[in-house]
Amino acid sequence: MSEFFQTFLNPGVMAESSGLLLRGLWVTIQACLIVVPGGLLSGAGLALAQTLAPAWGARSLSWGVDVVRAFPPLVLLVLIVHGLPFLGIEPPPLLGVGIALTINTSTYYGEILRAGILSIEPTQWEAARSTGLGTAATLRHVILPQGVRNVLPDLAGNTLEAVKLTSLASVVALPDLLRMARVAQGVHFNPSPLILAALLYLALLWPLVRLIRRLGGRAVLPA
């Protein structure tokens, strides 16, 4: 048993690698600050475009969304980070990662928001239109406030996934939390830094996980 502790929960190794891991944590947080708002905004754009576009437009968009969703995010990441330089575009690594993961996660956010919009009865649209409200005002004041509330647990759940998704960045040499943990593991010949990284992810995600639990327990659909 003590061997297990020495291997996975070695306090000395954890202490020595903590500086490195905290730097990695900061990079992970920065990546999240790009991917989560970026994904939400582009997802909202996708959902609105699919709601408002004529049938053929909505169909082609949903094809695009399906292709991206079926595309392995790791491959997308490698393509963008290592492929863009061939086109003469060389974004800083953090931004490259941010773009790739935003593309991936925006399709999920988009489908969730679209479900939220579709969850609202057509009679709400009719009521709004009968008072002369236009499409934009109806969406903004009638449909979205109700629709987004209906899918809040799903939006929070996808945010959780998006945060964990940023750990893929370690494969393209972005010094994020997981990458730094792997480096420390190599230096110390000991996997304890990985466990420390997991604990840091847990600390980062714990408030969100609890929030989802709270949201899930509440009836959000109107009677």
Add this chain to the structure above:
Amino acid sequence: MSSVLELRGVGKTFGGVPALKDIHLAVGASELVALIGPSGSGKSTLLRCCNRLAEPDAGDVVFEGNPVPAGGAELASVRRRMGMVFQAFNLYPHLNALENAALAPRRAAGLSQSEAETAAREALERVGLGDRTTAMPDELSGGQQQRVAIARALALRPRILLLDEPTSALDPELVGSVLRVIRSLKEDGVAMLIATHEIAFAREAADRIAFLADGEILESGPPAEVLDRPKSERLQSFLSRL
């Protein structure tokens, strides 16, 4: 008397099935016209064709002397002046009574927030709910919700109200409160076109009654004439089954 709203030969089909056939109907200023007829006879469709929530396939809908425009800002402007009240209320569940009534004055008519709230508050007072402005729809009874829906239409100061079976979804003891409001609006001179199953109310409050069956107006005229001396067999049997 010049008509506020006039339907000239309006027709509508759903997937090849005729829902309305050659409807001619006029509602004058401060007139109350009741549409009666069995379920599925086209009463709702007729009302929805007036503000183009349903698109008529034939004929013209004329509002204040002009054809109702096909779309855009012109149609929106006509819809504001043609209030609609739905059977199932269709209130915005996330907004309180005042916000429900103030939304369109603010966002469609372009009033300032305080002007919109004043219009909404006046409308709620008019339907007897001046003391429930902050109540959410799910805190109100069905009758109160329907009165908020009427206030939502009134807040835009419409020239005519289209009411689609406004009491059909209500518990019997709540019907009276809504009918009282409609009667008081009539006394104030609001023109109304109302689809209803409340024959007693139609007899006493309507200036004219139109009987609709299978998408056609079979009979129309003053209540006493239509209800007491029905000519068609359809109307006779409809009235005998009430």
